[in-house]
Amino acid sequence: MTDRTTPLHTAVIGGGSIGIGFAVVFARAGFTVAVMDPDPIRREIIPSEFAAKLRTLASHGLLQESLEVLEARFAVHGDLAEAALGAQLIQECVPERVELKQALFASLAGLTDEKCIIASSSSFMPTSVSAKDTGVEQRILVAHPGNPPYAIPVIELVPNQLTDPAIVQRAHYIYTQAGMSPVMVNKEIEGFVFNRLQGALLREAYALVRDGAASVDDIDTVVRDGLGRRWTFMGPFETADLNTRGGIASHAEKMGPSYHRMGGERGDTSEWTPELIAQVEAERRAMLPSDQWDDRTAWRDDQLLRRLAAAEANKSVL
Ligand SMILES: NC(=O)c1ccc[n+]([C@@H]2O[C@H](COP(=O)([O-])OP(=O)(O)OC[C@H]3O[C@@H](n4cnc5c(N)ncnc54)[C@H](O)[C@@H]3O)[C@@H](O)[C@H]2O)c1
Known part of the structure; x- marks a missing residue:
């Protein structure tokens, strides 16, 4: 039985x-x-899948509380009204089909x-x-x-034009409380930001394979042992900013x-105009004033070496 006296009660619709x-x-x-979840077979499996994920987190030292405490906060339902009762946040996680989502939201209205x-977990479909x-x-x-969301903290918040700003603000607060890193996507663009960035890299990777420029494995190696090493702790703008003395404006x-x-x-003729570069440069300098550039590049190198040392240490354990 779920204890509903705790500060926040949530419902998750779709137990995949x-x-x-x-x-x-x-x-x-x-x-x-x-x-x-409406599927009785899924409902039988969900508690053991939930417990298995908790055990994995615990094995990495990532749980502050016991399995029993966490399991006591969790319940499984086949009935939507029962699951939604008293929920302050509902996370929709049903398959990516418009008719399913629309029917669910219409039911939740009542x-x-x-x-x-x-909150809709949709990867591509705007609300x-x-x-x-x-x-x-x-x-x-x-x-x-x-x-999985418990291992990848970022979560993209994408309101529609009618979404109440207070709802967005509250959602931002709740996900932050849940240990996630919410980011705002200000327009309902297809793929949001996560999949647009992922898509840009995938498009080029496919084109390189098609053109015979490199093998699939070598392209994966370039990301795994190259680009991805920095991307585990900084994004493409910070990477470019630190790559060139003079920062991102000089890089551009x-x-x-x-x-x-x-x-x-590749058929993309869009330009990095002087205005666009100036905007990016201004945002970067607000994050990292020029006089801190040397310290930050030393920090980057230290981060890379720490990860290299941790990987070497793991290798010797395995
Ligand atoms: N898998 C990913 O990598 C990923 C990442 C981010 C977002 N998403 C999005 O999350 C959503 C769920 O994806 P998933 O990978 O967990 O799918 P999934 O197929 O693993 O799980 C969907 C679950 O929803 C249940 N379901 C079906 N109809 C339902 C209904 N009417 N009401 C309640 N439950 C219902 C199914 O029984 C199933 O257990 C999708 O919108 C997807 O685009 C997926």
């Missing part, structure tokens, strides 16, 4: 891989969580109170489509996780024409 992942995130944060946040004419447009947003001046030609080969 993402749903169980969120159940772990919420229970780990001290929230109670009711998981709903089952939840107007302060309840409805202006999935929640159209369902009655929950003002309290719904996309909250798109990585997979030196490398911009070459990147522009590479884009042109």
